[in-house]
Amino acid sequence: MSDCKQRGDRRKFLETCLKLGITASAAPFLAPIEKLRASKLSRVDEEALTHQYGMGINVKACIGCGRCVVACKEENEVPKEPFFFRTWVEKYTLLVNGETIVSSPNGGSEGFQSDISEGEILRSFFVPKLCNHCKNPPCVQVCPVGATFTTPDGVVLVDKDYCIGCRYCIQACPYGARYLNPITKTADKCTFCYHRLSKGLLPACVEVCPTQARIFGDTKLRSSRLTRFFRFNEIQVLKPDLNTEPQVFYARLDGTVR
Amino acid sequence: MEKLIEHLYAVMKSVSGFIYPNEVELHWGFLVVIYPYLTGLVAGAFILASLVKVFKVKALQPTYRLSLLTALAFLIVAPLPLLAHLGHPERSIEIFFTPHFKSAMAMFGFVYAWYLMAVLLLEIYFEYRATLVVQGNSSRGLKKLAYRLMTLWSTDLSEKALNLDRKAVYFVTLLGIPSAFLLHGYVGFIFGSIKANPWWSSVLMPVVFLFSAIVSGIALVLIIYMIKSMYRWRPIDMKCLDRLADFLLYALIVDFSLEFLDFIHRLYQSEESIGILAHMIEDRLFVSLIIVQLLLGTLIPLVSLIIMKLKPLPDELRKLIFFLSAVLIQAGIFSTRWNVVVGGQLFSKSYRGLTIYKMELSGIEGLFMGLFLLVLPLVILWILTRFLPAWSDEPALNTPKG
Numbered sequence: 001m002s003d004c005k006q007r008g009d010r011r012k013f014l015e016t017c018l019k020l021g022i023t024a025s026a027a028p029f030l031a032p033i034e035k036l037r038a039s040k041l042s043r044v045d046e047e048a049l050t051h052q053y054g055m056g057i058n059v060k061a062c063i064g065c066g067r068c069v070v071a072c073k074e075e076n077e078v079p080k081e082p083f084f085f086r087t088w089v090e091k092y093t094l095l096v097n098g099e100t101i102v103s104s105p106n107g108g109s110e111g112f113q114s115d116i117s118e119g120e121i122l123r124s125f126f127v128p129k130l131c132n133h134c135k136n137p138p139c140v141q142v143c144p145v146g147a148t149f150t151t152p153d154g155v156v157l158v159d160k161d162y163c164i165g166c167r168y169c170i171q172a173c174p175y176g177a178r179y180l181n182p183i184t185k186t187a188d189k190c191t192f193c194y195h196r197l198s199k200g201l202l203p204a205c206v207e208v209c210p211t212q213a214r215i216f217g218d219t220k221l222r223s224s225r226l227t228r229f230f231r232f233n234e235i236q237v238l239k240p241d242l243n244t245e246p247q248v249f250y251a252r253l254d255g256t257v258r
Numbered sequence: 259m260e261k262l263i264e265h266l267y268a269v270m271k272s273v274s275g276f277i278y279p280n281e282v283e284l285h286w287g288f289l290v291v292i293y294p295y296l297t298g299l300v301a302g303a304f305i306l307a308s309l310v311k312v313f314k315v316k317a318l319q320p321t322y323r324l325s326l327l328t329a330l331a332f333l334i335v336a337p338l339p340l341l342a343h344l345g346h347p348e349r350s351i352e353i354f355f356t357p358h359f360k361s362a363m364a365m366f367g368f369v370y371a372w373y374l375m376a377v378l379l380l381e382i383y384f385e386y387r388a389t390l391v392v393q394g395n396s397s398r399g400l401k402k403l404a405y406r407l408m409t410l411w412s413t414d415l416s417e418k419a420l421n422l423d424r425k426a427v428y429f430v431t432l433l434g435i436p437s438a439f440l441l442h443g444y445v446g447f448i449f450g451s452i453k454a455n456p457w458w459s460s461v462l463m464p465v466v467f468l469f470s471a472i473v474s475g476i477a478l479v480l481i482i483y484m485i486k487s488m489y490r491w492r493p494i495d496m497k498c499l500d501r502l503a504d505f506l507l508y509a510l511i512v513d514f515s516l517e518f519l520d521f522i523h524r525l526y527q528s529e530e531s532i533g534i535l536a537h538m539i540e541d542r543l544f545v546s547l548i549i550v551q552l553l554l555g556t557l558i559p560l561v562s563l564i565i566m567k568l569k570p571l572p573d574e575l576r577k578l579i580f581f582l583s584a585v586l587i588q589a590g591i592f593s594t595r596w597n598v599v600v601g602g603q604l605f606s607k608s609y610r611g612l613t614i615y616k617m618e619l620s621g622i623e624g625l626f627m628g629l630f631l632l633v634l635p636l637v638i639l640w641i642l643t644r645f646l647p648a649w650s651d652e653p654a655l656n657t658p659k660g
């Protein structure tokens with residue numbers, strides 16, 4: 001633990017040194033940027049810092065109805081073609097012969113049909129997917145102009161008026177959570193319905209899920225529904241080895257899911 | 259937008275296995291293949307030039323100026339494919355104004371500007387100043403003004419001034435070598451640092467990029483030198499050609515070893531992604547990777563160059579073999595870039611399926627645009643050589659500097 005902390009300290013120290021060096025050499029260019037940043041910061045809602053939003057997904061509860069996918073597309077004006085999704089549902093079918101078949105026709109928005117005979121199937125289940133709002137987000141790291149950023153309350157967003165459409169972030173996301181919006185020509189993805197959160201509402205997908213397979217909440221709050229979800233379930237995240245620290249947490253996730 | 263949607267439906271039909279729904283659109287296409295190919299040629303051509311000035315390989319003197327101008331011509335075009343492929347090219351300037359320092363790509367503008375201003379233009383200035391002064395003296399009117407402008411009105415031809423030029427060239431080249439390494443190693447880093455993508459993510463990526471860059475740069479200068487000499491009815495300097503082929507061979511050996519190491523390493527570590535990557539190579543990249551990159555672009559030239567070194571054939575035959583090897587190498591390196599950039603997007607990050615890349619013919623990301631961007635540097639090079647003589651036997655070069 002203390003070793004970990006020490007390492008963290010050292011990293012911070014190195015980061016500071018690097019920043020100091022860069023700032024010193026680029027000071028004349030940086031002055032206007034700093035001004036801009038300061039004005040941005042003053043606008044930050046102090047209160048936001050007290051939250052860290054996240055989503056829990058109860059894999060066993062999902063019935064693959066796809067209503068979340070439809071609701072998301074409507075709420076967020078996501079193009080309706082089957083190549084652009086802020087959230088989608090995958091169906092996993094594990095066969096008796098050990099094979100795993102995964103599908104997500106039209107993102108699962110129209111439900112699922114299967115032509116595999118009952119006898120061949122060991123079991124099957126549905127996995128809703130969306131941006132993981134990683135705490136250590138590779139997409140934010142690579143954005144050359146800072147158009148992708150993390151809000152103080154832990155939501156990863158894209159500023160569509162700033163994004164240059166280089167698509168580096170799409171390459172860097174390990175989860176396929178991003179697409180290039182063909183209308184705005186900028187990177188796009190799930191925002192946890194940030195416009196709804198700021199009004200005290202739940203994300204659209206959470207709101208419409210008939211089985212409450214999606215649970216939204218604040219991981220910093222002791223009494224949130226999400227904390228309760230953590231208390232009663234064993235939790236996993238997707239691709240933990242990549243150290244992205246996802247903030248979408250899965251209960252009863254099967255090892256085959258990527 | 260309709261065209262894009264139509265295109266994506268067509269792509270969807272060729273998907274095999276499962277890919278994430280957002281992965282049907284392949285984001286970095288032909289233009290992004292061209293970008294590292296061009297910067298590679300820049301770095302390679304510059305390294306070749308530095309062999310003359312810093313490492314004193316006198317035999318290569320006939321190609322020195324050509325290498326410099328080639329580097330400049332390709333550097334001018336290098337950012338264009340990137341710019342053309344952006345969703346909002348009009349916002350690209352933000353990379354300079356509000357760069358995000360943690361992003362590898364944000365450094366592009368600075369690395370590029372540094373290389374162009376602090377290295378290439380400076381070196382070309384000092385190398386050509388005396389020549390331009392002499393040319394300016396013998397012309398009039400606008401032409402004279404243009405020559406004077408290019409010398410920045412520094413017309414001193416005294417031995418002391420010429421000596422200073424020579425020293426400056428040496429120091430700029432010295433600075434230029436690590437800069438060229440930075441320029442292209444950095445492009446490799448853009449890909450190598452993406453941990454989400456097992457095909458790209460590798461510490462070796464910048465080094466592999468660098469050596470393949472050197473290979474491609476030398477091969478390109480060799481091709482241009484031979485064609486241009488024939489075209490000018492001048493004999494090819496065989497000593498120079500042999501040395502070029504030597505360095506081409508050395509760079510090719512290092513490049514091949516590095517890529518082989520990368521390959522063995524992946525195979526031996528056999529990580530989770532190995533299955534889908536192997537499947538991708540067999541199924542989607544067989545022609546571009548196994549046939550063009552490995553067989554035609556690496557092994558055949560490698561063996562030919564080694565044979566030429568061990569048992570040199572008569573000049574004419576040797577010339578032909580060098581030329582063909584260089585052309586094959588060029589095709590091989592282009593395939594390398596293709597296999598990295600496009601290959602890295604043909605498999606799903608779910609490791610469960612493959613998609614395809616369908617290139618359009620027209621349009622900003624299409625084949626014609628790409629070909630245009632590949633030919634453009636050669637046109638620029640031709641224009642540059644109108645003003646800046648590239649050949650040591652051209653009269654304007656017979657300045658006091660020699």
Ligand code: SF4
Nearest residue numbers: 131132133134139173
């Ligand atoms: S899931 Fe992808 S898009 Fe979302 S924060 Fe993580 S890396 Fe970024």
Ligand code: SF4
Nearest residue numbers: 143163164166167169
């Ligand atoms: S596409 Fe936009 S958000 Fe993504 S990295 Fe490029 S500029 Fe940033």
